[in-house]
Amino acid sequence: MSSGRTLITGIGVASPTGMGVEDFWAATRIGKNAIGPVTRFDASSFPARLAGEIHGFEAADHLPGRLVPQTDRVTQLALIATDCAFTDARIAPGEVHPCDMGVVTAAGSGGFEFGERELRKLWGQGAKHVSAYQSFAWFYAVNSGQISVRNDLRGPTGVLVGDQAGGLDALAHARRRLRKGSRLIATGGFDASICSLGWAAHLAGGSVSFSDEPERAYLPFDEAASGYVPGEGGAMVLLEDEHSVRARDGRTVYGEFAGYAATLDPRPGSGREPGLRRAIEGALADAGCHPAEVDVVFADGAGVPRLDREEAEAITAVFGPRGVPVTVPKTMTGRLSAGGAPVDVVCAVLAMREGLIPPTTNVELSPAHDIDLVTGRSRTASVRTALVLARGHGGFNSAALLRAVD
Structure with a gap:
């Protein structure tokens, strides 16, 4: 072990x-x-x-x-x-x-x-x-x-x-x-x-x-x-x-896979809260990370109004209104199903390397969502800790916390 x-x-x-x-x-x-x-x-x-x-x-x-x-x-x-x-x-x-x-x-x-x-x-x-x-x-x-x-x-x-x-x-x-x-x-x-x-x-x-x-x-x-x-x-x-x-005297280290949690949404029509917030909180707890330490969230970004609303509400519930930069780089590629979240992980560690948050292209943030969405162009920022979110058809929710390594 x-x-x-x-x-x-x-x-x-x-x-x-x-x-x-x-x-x-x-x-x-x-x-x-x-x-x-x-x-x-x-x-x-x-x-x-x-x-x-x-x-x-x-x-x-x-x-x-x-x-x-x-x-x-x-x-x-x-x-x-x-x-x-x-x-x-x-x-x-x-x-x-x-x-x-x-x-x-x-x-x-x-x-x-x-x-x-x-x-x-x-x-x-x-x-x-x-x-x-x-x-x-x-x-x-x-x-x-x-x-x-x-x-x-x-x-x-x-x-x-x-x-x-x-x-x-x-x-x-x-x-x-x-x-x-x-x-x-x-x-x-x-x-x-x-x-x-x-x-x-x-x-x-x-x-x-x-x-x-x-x-x-x-x-x-x-x-x-x-x-x-x-x-x-x-x-x-x-x-x-x-x-x-x-x-082995390895010299290339992009970051640490520091935290993870997964949940499943409740049955449709149950009136219960979707499981994404619990997944976020679980990943932070697994990594021993306070929400204030997170520098960027790579959101799932379903592009479906109901799912977008649920995700925005979960992010706001954990980090507060406009409490953390949020981005969806997959607007450039489309959703890659099982490949989408690993690409976001790569984006996250490269953002740490360069100190730059890639943009959510072509999007104008709806006033209904109280999040700090990075749109238009990349944003320069110190990125030491990144949260990656992913949701799957059928109610799957996963969250991973990545940290820079000195």
């Missing part, structure tokens, strides 16, 4: 605003919008036709040729981001024993695009034309499996499914594994369901924006909010036990 802090020592990101940390952050800090018309399939017959897509990505440029036909786009993005995270942490092969390293990911939909392609073969050509890789390429746990094989991670492995909230749940589960004796866990989340089958699933949730204006489609905390825009991508981080980092 370990009593050391859980440190973030490597990060990798694949986002509509950039493949790789530096490209991603360069776009994010200036508020570059990556939402646009869907190009990955013909969406003309659907009522929603905007997405946050990753353009110019070719898996064959980054992965072995034999691996590409075995994997869905979501797994390819996850593998490349994990490679980047290990490179970023400067972990040489053999430096950490394989049995001391594991992987925990979050997934919202699995390999939707791969599955849709093989289903078309099944009904159009017959069962013998379906790829043998369909047996695992569609599955929620495939990212964890492929990452563990590619990087020889023989320790604890798992996957969590909780929509947007699942991305934080995965990091928290990784921290539990470190406390039980593992030295390093690669963790994060990815989704890439921009295909006709995935699109139908998004629309079935009833919360997708039907706007055709990229700058006005996804507007959390705005009076004009009418739903969210789906996106693709996510992020991977390496979490290490503090003692392990010292033992």
Whole structure:
């Protein structure tokens, strides 16, 4: 059992605003919008036709040729981001024993695009034309499996499914594994369901924006909010036990994963308060952090009026009216489901590094919400402690507290 802090020592990101940390952050800090018309399939017959897509990505440029036909786009993005995270942490092969390293990911939909392609073969050509890789390429746990094989991670492995909230749940589960004796866990989340089958699933949730204006489609905390825009991508981080980092003389530390809590909303119509406030308070208590110490909140930003109101009320209840800067950088990318919260975690540690809070683009704060929303452009600030919030379809709430490390 370990009593050391859980440190973030490597990060990798694949986002509509950039493949790789530096490209991603360069776009994010200036508020570059990556939402646009869907190009990955013909969406003309659907009522929603905007997405946050990753353009110019070719898996064959980054992965072995034999691996590409075995994997869905979501797994390819996850593998490349994990490679980047290990490179970023400067972990040489053999430096950490394989049995001391594991992987925990979050997934919202699995390999939707791969599955849709093989289903078309099944009904159009017959069962013998379906790829043998369909047996695992569609599955929620495939990212964890492929990452563990590619990087020889023989320790604890798992996957969590909780929509947007699942991305934080995965990091928290990784921290539990470190406390039980593992030295390093690669963790994060990815989704890439921009295909006709995935699109139908998004629309079935009833919360997708039907706007055709990229700058006005996804507007959390705005009076004009009418739903969210789906996106693709996510992020991977390496979490290490503090003692392990010292033992290998690790020099790259982005921050500490210091606190976490999760709750579930009560049954609709019960009249009881949603669970987000309790999740925030639980994460602060877990980290031993007073609300006044928090420098920024990376909000979930559902873009759905009822959910935005609930989140604003929870933030105000804990921090007071306009008591802490709040931002929703995912307005540039769309909501990435399981990948969204890990990307916010990356944003948070990069905000700490630079002393800059990225903006909530295109949004004009509704007077109904008494929060200090960072809009328009980035805000210079000393960021030592950041809170990341995530909510998932079905009432999942998660909150994580990150701290800078001197």
